[in-house]
Amino acid sequence: MYTFLLTLLILDAFVLAAAILLQSGKGGGLAASFGGAxxxxxxxxxxxxxxxxxxxxxxxxxxxxxxxxxxxxxxSSRGTAPKSVLDKLAAPAPASAPSTGGGAxxxxxPLTQQAAPATPAAPAKK
Numbered sequence: 001m002y003t004f005l006l007t008l009l010i011l012d013a014f015v016l017a018a019a020i021l022l023q024s025g026k027g028g029g030l031a032a033s034f035g036g037a038x039x040x041x042x043x044x045x046x047x048x049x050x051x052x053x054x055x056x057x058x059x060x061x062x063x064x065x066x067x068x069x070x071x072x073x074x075x076s077s078r079g080t081a082p083k084s085v086l087d088k089l090a091a092p093a094p095a096s097a098p099s100t101g102g103g104a105x106x107x108x109x110p111l112t113q114q115a116a117p118a119t120p121a122a123p124a125k126k
Contacts, residue, residue, distance in 0.1 A: 002075055009068040016061035023054045 002072065005068055005072055005075070009065065009072060012061055012065050012068065016058060016065055019054050019058040019061055023058065
């Protein structure tokens with residue numbers, strides 16, 4: 001399911017890029033909205049013009065892209081149960097069979113605390 005949605009997201013991205021690049025420029029940009037030299041009566045802030053097929057396609061593809069990206073993000077973060085780093089420390093180490101040669105080094109023995117000597121050392125003679 002994840003791969004299918006990711007494929008849809010990639011295809012949607014290509015359609016969205018094509019729809020945006022095929023649109024004709026509206027002219028003026030932000031300067032026209034605030035009374036620039038190329039302002040016209042139909043570019044007043046708040047007015048809504050009827051969109052053509054490419055405009056509607058770009059809006060729909062943009063919404064689908066955001067929706068798919070959100071769903072894929074949720075799916076990727078909830079794929080596995082949360083695990084703690086401390087779980088690795090609590091698990092016992094697997095026992096390994098002794099090697100029979102072949103140049104491989106033997107596994108190191110665990111360190112143990114050595115007992116202190118029972119008799120004190122004799123003082124050095126002068």
